[in-house]
Amino acid sequence: DQQVKQNSPSLSVQEGRISILNCDYTNSMFDYFLWYKKYPAEGPTFLISISSIKDKNEDGRFTVFLNKSAKHLSLHIVPSQPGDSAVYFCAATFQGAQKLVFGQGTRLTINP
Amino acid sequence: DAGITQSPRHKVTETGTPVTLRCHQTENHRYMYWYRQDPGHGLRLIHYSYGVKDTDKGEVSDGYSVSRSKTEDFLLTLESATSSQTSVYFCAISDFRGNTEAFFGQGTRLTVV
Numbered sequence: 001d002q003q004v005k006q007n008s009p010s011l012s013v014q015e016g017r018i019s020i021l022n023c024d025y026t027n028s029m030f031d032y033f034l035w036y037k038k039y040p041a042e043g044p045t046f047l048i049s050i051s052s053i054k055d056k057n058e059d060g061r062f063t064v065f066l067n068k069s070a071k072h073l074s075l076h077i078v079p080s081q082p083g084d085s086a087v088y089f090c091a092a093t094f095q096g097a098q099k100l101v102f103g104q105g106t107r108l109t110i111n112p
Numbered sequence: 113d114a115g116i117t118q119s120p121r122h123k124v125t126e127t128g129t130p131v132t133l134r135c136h137q138t139e140n141h142r143y144m145y146w147y148r149q150d151p152g153h154g155l156r157l158i159h160y161s162y163g164v165k166d167t168d169k170g171e172v173s174d175g176y177s178v179s180r181s182k183t184e185d186f187l188l189t190l191e192s193a194t195s196s197q198t199s200v201y202f203c204a205i206s207d208f209r210g211n212t213e214a215f216f217g218q219g220t221r222l223t224v225v
Binding site: 006009034036041042043044045046049089091098099100101102103104105 | 116143145147152153154155156157160162170202204213214215216217218219
């Protein structure tokens, strides 16, 4: 039972354009969501997060949007840069869960 | 960078042999996790620990055991390795006070032949 789903295994975007990565979840208890970025041969690194009391959180070129009614979140990267090419994982948790549940990941490729 | 060290970084082992992966942290975080990463499955939790000698199963715990005798060390053991356990294994740590992100090690690539 996949509680966090990233339905797009891969995404290709031109440099300078917007990249939009999507994530859906099924567990209504989730109240905190995170995005991680992973380069080959490295561990995932934290990118940005959002609490369920918000619907948007920005950090530089990265913005995460949360739509609780649709159980959907998205990560926007504007403008996309070649260094953004990586695998992006969506994760979710709730108070008291003590652990993160991850999606399958989306491989983002930024083309020059 | 969070102080997490995984060892070994790469290992090739034969089917049926025992294997132990080590995770060492210098951050004094309470929670430690073992995940495996496989194509199409993302990161799946194997086991986690919420304190010394306190561990619990994750979603893919069959065939794995763990031990945590010290705050800084979390060991993952494959009692009898199988080819289906060929994967990249990541250790993670967290304070998990409220909403805190987890920090990951660099991973161990394990191949079972």
